[in-house]
Amino acid sequence: MAIIPLERKPLSLAERTYLPAILSGLKTTFARLLRPIETMEYPEQRPAIPPGYRGVPTLVKDPNGREKCVSCQLCEFVCPPKAIRITPGEIPADAPTAQVEKAPQAFEIDMLRCIYCGLCQEVCPEEAIFLQNQYSMSGYTRAEMVNHKDRLYELGGTLPDPHLKWDKKKAAAEHGNTH
Amino acid sequence: MFDFFFNLNPVIQGLIKGLAVILVIFPLAGACSLAERKVSAWMQGRPGPNRAIVPWFAYVPFLGRFLQRLGVFHLMADGAKFLFKEEPVPGHVNKLYFVLAPALAMMPAFTTVTVVPFGAYFDGAGHAIPLVLANVDVGLLAVFAVSSLGVYSLILAGWASNSKYPFLGSVRASAQLISYELSMTLSVVPVFLWINAPGTPGTMSLAKVVEFQSLPGFWGGTWFIFLMPLSAAIFLISLFAETNRQPFDMPESESDLVGGFHTEYGAFKWSLFFVAEYSHMLVGSGVFTLLFLGGWNPLPWLPLADFVAWLHSLGGAAFVVHPLFVGVLSIALFLGKVLVVIFFFMWVRWTVPRFRYDQVMKLGWQKLLPLAIANLIFYALAIAWVQTR
DSSP states (O other), X not given: OOOOOOOOOOOOHHHHTOHHHHHHHHHHHHHHHHSOOOOOOTTTSOOOOOTTOOOSEEEOBOTTSOBOOOOOOHHHHHOTTOOEEXXXXXXXXXXXXXXXXXXXXXXXXXXTTOOOOOHHHHHOXXXXXXXXXXXXXXXXXXXXXXXXXXXXXXXXOBOOOSOOHHHHHHHHHHTTOOO | OHXXXXXXXXXXXXXXXXXHHHHHHHHHHHHHHHHHHHHHHHHTTOOOSOOOOOGXXXXXXXXXXXXXXXXXXXXXHHHHHHHHSOOOOOTTSOHHHHHHHHHHHHHHHHHGGGGOOOEEEEOTTSOEEEEOSOOOTTTHHHHHHHHTTHHHHHHHHHHXXXXXXXXXXXXXXXXXXXXXXXXXXXXXXXXXXXXXXXXXOOOOOHHHHHHHHTOSSHHHHOOHHHHOHHHHHHHHHHHHHHTTOTTSOTTTOTTTSTTGGGTTOOHHHHHHHHHHHHHHHHHHHHHHHHXXXXXXXXXXXXXXXXXXXXXXXXXXXXXXXXXXXXXHHHHHHHHHHHHHHHHHHHHHHTTSOOOOHHHHHXXXXXXXXXXXXXXXXXXXXXXXXXXXX
């Protein structure tokens, strides 16, 4: 590290009065005054959400309307703040998607605990849980801040599914090829 | 109607005029606080206060929305809030002086208004009669004498608060005011040397200063800011310090002294300090306008009388030369200039950061004061040379 001596010139008389600096500052602020306002007026104007945004976690259905969650509880186990609580349930044998075998009976996400880390979405083998675009959660009571299963599906809606894994499994089983 | 007014007892006349002026100054000071918020917001790329609205006013098609966006109702909401919220009086304060200080802040602020002329009309002989509450000959001296009393309210507030930040704030206020009072007074002496030419009756009247800036000819019509730019600069800088405005707001300095002298104040008492500060600013800007910006003359080298004559020749309407119209016109011109100066105050506030306390003292005593003295000596010699030639 070489030491580079900087030559510091003494200030000129004009610089010592500070007036040129103040005048150029005044010019800057006046130019700012004339510029358009940059503030977004929030409740009326909403920000554009970029792709990959991690908003409120939601449960999604596939295009056929099947709930994708199979209540494997991986998200529940991975959740760092322990915000997810799943009660696993059976799918009745006479249902059209009986081959899936399991679905959540109850699925609760406590939004007071959730830290929006997105680990549940990453760990989900069924691509059933997604952190989507909703960024503002509010409620008057603690109970209101717990999202139950119905609410989670309502928030999540339907997302496109390129795999339709369980339909392929069913078709394969019907052709005598279970794996 | 005018005869009726002029036939009233002078005391009642004075009362009515005084009330009228206070009714203008008080809302104007409030409007300045709103303008401050708006200007600061626009300079920072924000819209500023723009939400509050009186419910039924929202139905007025265009105007309601416009006033809402302008934040006018925030002004009323703030005023109402200050009036109705709880008045906290901390337990450790000296109650009498604590309550007295804000009232004392208002008094000099409003008293100075009485000697500041704010317009003029012409009588039958074409003489300009200034519109002023008390046309006393001491004029500017009275302004200086009374406005510097304003610092006593700060000292009293800081002392009565009985806590260290207000106390520090008020000590700073007193030191700062004393430091800048000197250069301020010295900077305007050349103006009065110039208008008190040998052989003319001596005066300190502000209206006379304007009269001198409305004389015909190149040198007569020149505003004093062109004639004495250094005086104007020193006066303006001292004015910033006297009114405790950024970059000289030592008494308040919210970053190091919490709130300075008004740390312990809240609600209406606090707002009185606030209005007093803006009233000081208004009066100070008014004095600056009268001294250096030609008072109620519309443009340099275009006195009010010529302007009115020009308007009259333009349309030929008789009301143009009516004293009432001329008076209102001159008040509007004067207020317009004052508001421009007020805007300059705000503009500087959002441009220049606050000085350190020692820098303020150094600037006041080591820079401005010698400069003001040198300026005075220079102009004294120059005026002596010009006027005795």
